[in-house]
Amino acid sequence: FHFNSYYVDVREWLHHNHKRYVKVKIGPDQSVSTVNRKGETLRKINLHETSSLLVEVSQDSNKPMILLRPLRDHDLVLQFDNNGSRKKFLTKLESFLLNHKKTLEIIHTYRDVMLANAETKEKRQKRLEHFFREAYALTFGLKPGEKRKFEDVSNDVIMVMRTSLSKKEFAEALGMKPDSLFVKQMFSCVDKDHDGRISFQEFLDTVVLFTRGKTDSKLRxxxxxxxxxxxGVIDKNELTKMLRSLVDIAKTNSMSENEVMQLIEGMFASAGLEDKDELIYDDFKHMMSEYRGDLIAIGLDCKGAKQNFLDTSTNIARMTSFQINPYPDPEPMFILKKWNQFITYLEENRQPIVYLLIFFVTTIVLFLERFITYSHLSEHTDLRHVMGYGIAVTRGSAASLSFCYSLLLLTMCRNLMTKIRELPLHQYIPLDSHVQFHKIVALTGLFFTGNSV
Incomplete structure (x- = not known):
């Protein structure tokens, strides 16, 4: 049967100090997405290549959470308003997966364990940075084809060496788009075991090859x-497509299709291969040797280290100057740390804060309106002579009290809250904070009660 899209409002847990309000979308295609308030897609988890989705469910928290662990991607941690909304989401997710002949595997765990083991985007980014630093650090200690021995490294490095890159992460490392022809072909060549991931050793072999390998290996x-x-042979069409990719990488002036074809025809003619439509490797090697000097500038910008295809000497110079910081980032100053925590708090609670500001501004305006009326208008002159400005304070407090008491009742209307949650309107109202808001209104009412007495 056809599965319509399902939306639910949650908080996405990014790290211990930051959550953000998002809308999770299931379907209609084989994906789970997170969307911001503007309707922009923040992240899309593709489920085409997976037969089962692992979900961890917290079992010891009044703030129910789940962790989605997709294949070849970082985890997605979501916090729900209540257990009912989480249960409904899991039911919809399971139905969606069954509709696409996939299974949902649920593991119950403790919240602290879940969050400690969550592979968030931030953790993944730090691991990848360590991945690249370690790869470049090893580049000058290994010869092409030589393997790193596990007994020579620490546990942290072993963890990094077990990390693998997705095509998207590999493309980001090159500063290119994942769907570009160059990335696809490069990824296919580097991924020697064709498992859809680039292991640390595969990446290291490539870095060593392009920085210290022989020209023949690079041309291969x-x-x-x-x-x-x-x-085993390349034709002019294949060479045209790859040359256009190389021109884009070199960031030279854009060339039209005809100009690229003319360039290739000229390369064939200069190498004495104008009668051939296809090249074997020896022909390609001969042709490239004729243009070795022209192709020196073509390389890969991989995490700050420029790697030329053909020029070994300049690679050594560049890679030697690639500095690796062995020290972790310094701890921020106390004031800066507190400021960051304050900014994070404002970001996470901006909606309740806005409603609190509206409440206090309204309360103060009501008080001032009555206070000014009884303090200055002529019809209350006799009252002021008898009671002084006390009548103005009392009337102002009474107006604010009436407003507070009406809100006290409204915040405890549970049936109304339930109805609002079913409407799209609820994403603009912080219903989860209604108890805290009720207490703040009560304290404000208590203040004005004392003020009027």
Whole structure:
């Protein structure tokens, strides 16, 4: 049957000091997405390649949470308003997965354990930074083809060496788009075991190859990248597509299709291969040797380290100057740390804060309106002579009290709260904070009661 999209408002847990309000969308395609208040997609988890989705469910918290652990992506941690909304979400998710012939695997765990083990985007980013630093640090200690021994490294480095890159992360490392031809072909060549991930050793082999490897080895991998169909030869069409990608990487002036084709025809003619429509590796090597100087500038900008395809000497110079900071980032100053916590608090509670401001401004305006009326208008002159300005304070407090008491009743109307939660309007009202708001209104009413007495 057809599964319509399902939306639910939750808080996404990013790290211990930050959550954000998002809307989680299930379907209609095989994906789970998070959307911000403007309707912009923040993240999309593709479920096409997975047969089962693992979900961890907290069992010891008054703030029910779940953790979605998608294949080849960082975790998604969500906090729900109550157990009922979480149960409904899990039911919808399971129905959605069954509709696409997939299964939902639920594991019950403790909240602290879940959050401690969550592979969030922030944790993933730090691990990837460590991944690249370690790869570049090892580059000058290994020869092409040599493997790093596990007994020579610490546990932290072993953890990094077990990390693998997705195509998207690999593209980000190159500063390119995941759907570009160059990234697809490069990823396919580097991913030697074809498991859809690039292991630390595969990435390290590539870095060592492009920085310290022989020119013949570099040309071989370029040839394999141009050979889209893997038949051992490359034709002019395949070479045209790859050359356009290389031109884009080199960030030279844009070339039209005809200009690229003319360039390739000229390369074939200069190498004496104008009669051939396809090239084997030896032909390609001969042709590239004719243009070695022109292709020196073409390289990869990988996390700050420029790697040329053909020029080994400049690679050594560049990679030697690539500094790796062995020290962790310094702890921020106490004042800065407190300021960051304050900003985070404002960000997480901006909606309740806005409503509190509206409440206090309204209360003060009501008080001042009555106070000014009984203090200055002529019809209350006799009262002022008898009671002084006390009558103005009393009347102002009474107006504010009436407003506070009406809100006290409104915040305890549970049936009304339930109805509002079912409407789209509820995302603009912080219903989860109604108890705290009730207490604040009560204290404000108590203040004006004492003021009137």
């Amino acid at each position: 991998i370029i040839f394999d990248m141009c050979d889209h169909d893997g038949n």
